[in-house]
Amino acid sequence: MADKIAVxxxxxxFGKTQALHEINMAVPENSITAIIGPSGCGKSxxxxxxxxxxxxxxxxxxxxxxxxxxxxxxxxGVDPVLIRRRLGMVxxxxxxxxxxxxxxxxVAGIILNKRLNRHEIEETAEKYLRRAALWxxxxxxxxxxxxxxxxxxxxxxxxxxxxxxxxxVLLADEPASALDPISTAKIEDLFTDLKERYTIVVVTHNMxxxxxxxxxxxxFLSGRLIEYGTTDKIFTNPSDKRTEDYITGRFG
Amino acid sequence: MKTDxxxxxxxxxxxxxxxxxxxxxxxxxxxxxxxxxxxxxxxVSAVNFDFFTKLPTPVGVPGGGLANSIVGSIIVVGMAxxxxxxxxxxxxxxxxxxxxxxxxSTVRFVSDVLAGVPAIVAGIVAYALVVTRMHRFSAFSGxxxxxxxxxxxxxxxxxxxxxxxxxxxxxxxxxxxxPKWKTILSIVLKTASGGLVTGxxxxxxxxxxxxxxxxxxxxxxxxxxxNPGQPxxxxxxxxxxxxISPYQDWQQKAWAAAxxxxxxxxxxNISARLYLARxxxxxxx
Ligand SMILES: Nc1ncnc2c1ncn2[C@@H]1O[C@H](COP(=O)(O)OP(=O)(O)OP(=O)(O)O)[C@@H](O)[C@H]1O
Ligand SMILES: [Mg+2]
Numbered sequence: 001m002a003d004k005i006a007v008x009x010x011x012x013x014f015g016k017t018q019a020l021h022e023i024n025m026a027v028p029e030n031s032i033t034a035i036i037g038p039s040g041c042g043k044s045x046x047x048x049x050x051x052x053x054x055x056x057x058x059x060x061x062x063x064x065x066x067x068x069x070x071x072x073x074x075x076x077g078v079d080p081v082l083i084r085r086r087l088g089m090v091x092x093x094x095x096x097x098x099x100x101x102x103x104x105x106x107v108a109g110i111i112l113n114k115r116l117n118r119h120e121i122e123e124t125a126e127k128y129l130r131r132a133a134l135w136x137x138x139x140x141x142x143x144x145x146x147x148x149x150x151x152x153x154x155x156x157x158x159x160x161x162x163x164x165x166x167x168x169v170l171l172a173d174e175p176a177s178a179l180d181p182i183s184t185a186k187i188e189d190l191f192t193d194l195k196e197r198y199t200i201v202v203v204t205h206n207m208x209x210x211x212x213x214x215x216x217x218x219x220f221l222s223g224r225l226i227e228y229g230t231t232d233k234i235f236t237n238p239s240d241k242r243t244e245d246y247i248t249g250r251f252g
Numbered sequence: 253m254k255t256d257x258x259x260x261x262x263x264x265x266x267x268x269x270x271x272x273x274x275x276x277x278x279x280x281x282x283x284x285x286x287x288x289x290x291x292x293x294x295x296v297s298a299v300n301f302d303f304f305t306k307l308p309t310p311v312g313v314p315g316g317g318l319a320n321s322i323v324g325s326i327i328v329v330g331m332a333x334x335x336x337x338x339x340x341x342x343x344x345x346x347x348x349x350x351x352x353x354x355x356x357s358t359v360r361f362v363s364d365v366l367a368g369v370p371a372i373v374a375g376i377v378a379y380a381l382v383v384t385r386m387h388r389f390s391a392f393s394g395x396x397x398x399x400x401x402x403x404x405x406x407x408x409x410x411x412x413x414x415x416x417x418x419x420x421x422x423x424x425x426x427x428x429x430x431p432k433w434k435t436i437l438s439i440v441l442k443t444a445s446g447g448l449v450t451g452x453x454x455x456x457x458x459x460x461x462x463x464x465x466x467x468x469x470x471x472x473x474x475x476x477x478x479n480p481g482q483p484x485x486x487x488x489x490x491x492x493x494x495x496i497s498p499y500q501d502w503q504q505k506a507w508a509a510a511x512x513x514x515x516x517x518x519x520x521n522i523s524a525r526l527y528l529a530r531x532x533x534x535x536x537x
Contacts, residue, residue, distance in 0.1 A: 083429075089427035095418075097439060161424075
């Protein structure tokens with residue numbers, strides 16, 4: 001499989017504190033890559049560097065390259081706004097827009113950038129709500145506010161919203177950590193389905209989750225990539241002592 | 253049993269303080285009701301249909317009303333709002349969404365200073381800037397003075413309200429590939445709209461009753477005038493002029509003007525609360 005994303009020599013800072021050190025990592029196309037590691041090790045910072053969200057934080061900056069399909073997203077003249085449309089993101093806490101209905105939320109990324117008529121909105125909303133496995137649960141209440149849904153439904157609404165922009169990659173930062181086990185299982189199933197079409201990078205604190213859904217796993221510690229390989233290898237036969245300690249629950 | 257004694261003492265102290273603060277609150281509220289009640293009793297007899305529809309009559313001629321100054325107040329305050337709202341909102345957006353560093357803190361400081369400027373000083377500034385140049389009193393100059401008073405209120409209240417919009421919503425929008433300016437217009441402004449409308453209505457209510465800056469800007473007028481370049485009657489200024497007059501009949505009109513003015517401010521305040529309540533209700537499904 002071809003590499004969808006290749007991260008080369010990535011460093012990231014918050015003001016003077018360096019959060020990422022020399023990360024090199026290639027993410028194959030149509031796969032799920034899990035990012036694991038103890039709290040504060042730089043997982044969120046890492047995926048936020050991939051779609052250039054990191055630089056939105058005051059005082060935050062980075063160096064190095066993130067190659068998406070052969071093109072550096074940090075290249076001169078690259079518009080971060082356009083890059084973000086190719087690299088969708090789902091956040092830890094579901095964050096639907098409170099002023100928008102379920103339907104409007106689903107297509108928010110489109111209607112914020114161009115005009116759609118009512119018919120197109122209906123059609124597009126249905127398409128992506130289906131893709132996010134939410135349609136059957138909300139089809140009778142499309143005009144209710146997005147925030148009236150349960151947490152798990154809100155998160156799938158946010159996934160639908162991210163997918164509606166037609167990204168090539170989906171970056172998810174602990175997308176299920178605020179959810180109950182049933183909602184979590186739904187998100188996991190959904191991701192497994194979605195990897196047919198998308199390349200997925202998911203941050204998780206849940207080892208079983210990483211083992212269940214991911215093809216490859218990266219272990220981060222103190223802003224460094226300690227070990228990266230197939231999920232099988234990382235969980236059954238890690239080469240680094242620290243990876244082994246972490247996945248067996250000896251720290252973190 | 254030393255601890256018991258301490259406990260008792262603390263309890264007595266606590267109860268006393270609660271009683272005192274309740275008493276103070278009661279005094280403040282009853283004062284407000286006293287003002288409202290007194291204005292109502294004094295003014296209600298002169299508030300009739302003519303008061304809202306007729307021009308003032310000369311001294312000694314019975315009847316007449318303050319229709320021109322009611323409309324004048326609405327025009328002068330309305331023009332002030334038209335000037336202050338766009339500038340105030342834009343400044344608030346700058347401060348909450350972009351403003352960092354020295355320039356932003358300077359803007360914030362200046363707006364705080366402006367908020368503390370006495371109303372009459374705003375009048376003098378408008379007098380110097382507009383009246384002396386146009387060589388006459390005008391509704392427009394009155395609006396400028398009121399806009400100066402509204403501006404800092406709008407800036408600070410709107411900035412506070414923009415800050416209550418969670419950053420997670422801005423991030424969600426950025427992550428969808430929506431540019432920052434579009435995010436501010438479509439997400440931040442919309443999410444904050446309830447609070448913004450309320451804050452603006454309160455700012456309008458706050459300056460709607462000002463007389464001092466209008467005395468030597470929009471001045472007064474006994475006739476209908478819809479030209480912003482000419483002097484225009486307003487309720488607060490008429491209230492002032494009539495109340496210091498020696499005529500019984502005019503003093504009666506002053507009370508009526510006071511009642512109508514208080515009524516208008518009250519309506520603005522209540523509609524602001526209602527708007528916010530309805531908005532909040534809708535948002536929670
Ligand atoms: N906004 C910020 N300002 C300053 N430092 C930050 C900021 N966000 C994160 N950091 C620091 O950067 C480092 C990496 O943070 P990051 O959020 O990437 O960790 P994480 O692995 O996602 O942790 P968690 O599992 O708790 O989400 C941490 O040491 C953190 O203190
Ligand atoms: Mg994190």
